[in-house]
Amino acid sequence: MSTIAFIGLGHMGAPMSAHLVAAGHTVHGVDLNPAAAAAAAERGVQIVSSVAEALDGADAAITSLPKPEHVRGVYGGIDGILAHAAPSTLLLDTSTVDVETSRWCHAGAQQRGLSFVDAPISGGTAGAEARTLTFMLGGGAADVERAREVVAPMAGNVIACGEAGAGIAAKLVNNMMLFISVMAVSEGSQLAEQLGLDPQVFWDVARVSSADSWALRTWYPVPGIVEKAAANKNFDATFSVELARKDCALAVQAGDDTGVHLPAARLALGQLDDLIAEGLGGKDCTLVARFASPDGTLRGYDPSRDGASAA
Structure with missing residues (x-):
């Protein structure tokens, strides 16, 4: 079994590192948060x-x-990964960052004779706990094959996406599509309720029909329908508004850089910005369902329980 350094033991890193331990690896963990x-x-x-x-x-x-600046900080500098990693140590970043930051990591590693793979993930905290994450790998073929073995105990799917930066590019596009899906699920769930449909019955219909999506199956923003959805826990974050806003903004920036028009992504980004402006950045990103509600209230969300205002 291997020895693995794991930097970042938050909502995703904690269960991921635990699966590596369960697989028999020795895991040395670092996190600035003592509780984590x-x-x-x-x-x-x-x-x-x-x-x-x-x-x-x-x-x-x-x-x-959490963010590109954290990745650059941990990899760079005299105390960083690039300064201390041995040539035999394979470096993998599972964070969601901009393509330029990922390429910066690849270039820095190459300059020092190190091997780096961008290895972003999809599946959220539920997938991290269930070890069903999808890993999107970008880098040299030999390094990607090594990475495939490392991430296997945490993964449901491992996909080689291409050369350096291909993994993170795939992740940004994927997450952009997710947030657009969340907006569709939010509007659909609220319209169904206003039309008098039983929420469970409507979800059962959508789940096996053309409205089906990962967001509907995993994050449905109505309490009592999907067990692990934030709607059952006052919209406490499984994927926070702030992190969703970061990811969505990176995708929109990529659209600007490539000349691709992304009107739906900009709508999703605007709704996330509005929640942050209301002081709700720490809540779950599915709270955007509030914007579809006729009066701005949302079943399953009681702002008095977290001290935030939904006004």
């Missing part, structure tokens, strides 16, 4: 105090971080 580190330790991750310590003797290093 403690939770990972309970699942068998050996917590260390620095990136350099995590990399000592590591066969692979995996990062799971």
Whole structure:
């Protein structure tokens, strides 16, 4: 079995690293949040105090971080991964970043004789817990094959997308389509209720009809329909508005860079911006269903329970 450094033990990283431990690997974990580190330790991750310590003797290093600036910070600098990784250590970033940041990681690794694979994931926290994540791999063929073995204990699907940056490009397009789907599911769920349809009956219809989607099956924004949906927990985040806004903005920027017109993605981005402007950035991204409600209220969401205003 291998020794794996895991940097970033949050909602995604904690269950992912735990699956690696369960598969027999030794996992050295790092996280700035003491609570996240403690939770990972309970699942068998050996917590260390620095990136350099995590990399000592590591066969692979995996990062799971919120934003591009965090990835650049962890990879760059005198205390970063690029400065301390051994040539034999395979580097994988599962974070959702812009294509330029991913290429920056690839270039920095290449300059130092290191192997890097962009390895973003899809499936959310539910997929991380169930080890059914989809990994989208970008990099040299030999490195991608090594990465395939590393991520297998966390994955339901592993897809080689192409050369450097292809994985993150696939992820940005995928997430853009997801947020557009969330907007469609939000509007459909509210219209169905206003038309007097039983929510469960309508979901059963949509699930086996042309309206079916991952968002409908996993994140349906009506309580009591999909067990793990945020609608059952006052829309506490499974995928926060702030992170969704980050991902959607990266996709819109990619559209600007390539000349592709993305009107639906811009609508989705605008709704996420509106939630953030209301102080709801920490809630679940499916709370955009509020904008389809006739009066702005949403069944399953009580703003008094989190101190936020839905006005």
